Amino acid sequence: MSSSSPSAALAASLDDPERARDLARMKRLATGLFLLAAAVFLLCVWLGEETGAWVGYVRATAEASMVGALADWFAVTALFRHPMRLPIPHTAIIPRKKDQIGASLGTFVQHNFLTRAVVEDKLTTIDVPARLGAFLAAPGRAERLAGDAGAVLHSLSGLLRDDELRPAVAELVDRKLHATPAAPVVARALELVVDGDRHQEVLSAALRGLARFLDENRVVFRAQLGDASPAWVPDWVDDRVFDRVFTGVEQFLDEVGEDPRHELRRVYDARLRRYVHALRTDPVAAARVEELKKELLEHPAVRTWSGSLWTNLKDAALAAAADPDSALRARVAGLIREAAELLQTDPRVRELVQRHAHGIAGYLVERFAGDVADLVGSTVARWDTEETSRRIELQVGRDLQFIRINGTVVGGLAGLVIYTVAQLLG
Numbered sequence: 001m002s003s004s005s006p007s008a009a010l011a012a013s014l015d016d017p018e019r020a021r022d023l024a025r026m027k028r029l030a031t032g033l034f035l036l037a038a039a040v041f042l043l044c045v046w047l048g049e050e051t052g053a054w055v056g057y058v059r060a061t062a063e064a065s066m067v068g069a070l071a072d073w074f075a076v077t078a079l080f081r082h083p084m085r086l087p088i089p090h091t092a093i094i095p096r097k098k099d100q101i102g103a104s105l106g107t108f109v110q111h112n113f114l115t116r117a118v119v120e121d122k123l124t125t126i127d128v129p130a131r132l133g134a135f136l137a138a139p140g141r142a143e144r145l146a147g148d149a150g151a152v153l154h155s156l157s158g159l160l161r162d163d164e165l166r167p168a169v170a171e172l173v174d175r176k177l178h179a180t181p182a183a184p185v186v187a188r189a190l191e192l193v194v195d196g197d198r199h200q201e202v203l204s205a206a207l208r209g210l211a212r213f214l215d216e217n218r219v220v221f222r223a224q225l226g227d228a229s230p231a232w233v234p235d236w237v238d239d240r241v242f243d244r245v246f247t248g249v250e251q252f253l254d255e256v257g258e259d260p261r262h263e264l265r266r267v268y269d270a271r272l273r274r275y276v277h278a279l280r281t282d283p284v285a286a287a288r289v290e291e292l293k294k295e296l297l298e299h300p301a302v303r304t305w306s307g308s309l310w311t312n313l314k315d316a317a318l319a320a321a322a323d324p325d326s327a328l329r330a331r332v333a334g335l336i337r338e339a340a341e342l343l344q345t346d347p348r349v350r351e352l353v354q355r356h357a358h359g360i361a362g363y364l365v366e367r368f369a370g371d372v373a374d375l376v377g378s379t380v381a382r383w384d385t386e387e388t389s390r391r392i393e394l395q396v397g398r399d400l401q402f403i404r405i406n407g408t409v410v411g412g413l414a415g416l417v418i419y420t421v422a423q424l425l426g
Helices: 006-014 017-047 054-080 098-112 116-123 128-137 141-159 162-179 182-195 198-216 218-228 235-258 263-281 283-297 300-307 309-322 327-345 347-382 385-425
Strands: none
Touching: 017 054, 017 385, 054 385, 098 347, 098 385, 116 347, 128 141, 128 327, 128 347, 141 309, 141 327, 162 283, 162 300, 162 309, 182 198, 182 263, 182 283, 198 218, 198 235, 198 263, 218 235, 263 283, 283 300, 300 309, 309 327, 327 347
């Protein structure tokens, strides 16, 4: 029999050498009492009533003990198999009724345990938030759960096919970007920049960069002027003209950069604000931005980026989840600790969790109680008949042997009482 079969799984879970020894010992004890009663009966038959009146009492007791022992042996054996392998009706009850027993067991569990009333009544005696909070607050628990979450994330990623998700994510991003109007987004971004006066900071940085660029390339610009100047103009004239123009440009840049109220800054601010307004109200301006967005999205570099987005995100998430010292793991562990503290100390959170625990538990039992019952019934139905009978006997057979023992003892006492009453009446 394959180790993966349902009966093999049942055997692996129920095999218990100690139970088997106890069952065999109880069977020997019950059988021994029967044999003792039979031996006493035969001895009394051999002695005969001439030996004394007491022989009749002992014989009746032994005879009734044998009858009780045999009757209860038959009853116990009939639960699990045909006595003496004879197909007697209404025997081998468990093998014959295994499927019905499984279905009945599932129905019994469903109607008596998996009900909203039973579950909610049990939950009223349990402080769910406190237990959950204590569980999460145990030393090292947050770090272990964060690691487990990382392991789950890694396992889930193995189930996903990158060659299918990569184009799907790229298409989703591309469709979302194309469907989102660019003008309102750009207008809002520029509005935030202008309201925070960041656009003046950008201008100042640009002026400083331009001044530095001019200074670093002064010789290049002088050479360009010399090449463009007529040959008959003396070099000293070119030098004076270049120095005056270059110095004037540098002074202008310095002046604009240092004066926050410079006219150029005011014009720059006004033009930028008008452009923001145009993006919100002028269809032509909005259309130009939209065209620019489309050209940008169609650029090969952007297409390549969107195509690699899923892989980059997944690799980054998996690397962070696998690193015990990553910010992601630390954040998840911190959230777990915060949740544990709230579950233990915050009355509103505790009341909310307790109330929703009732609702969730009630929904789950109503939704899945039938499925659990079907699972019990179908699982029992898949078990091997003989193996199931043998395993159930292994679990409860030791206690059932007391029925045989009690039958032997009670039968003997009943026989003694009946014989005594018969003697008195006779």
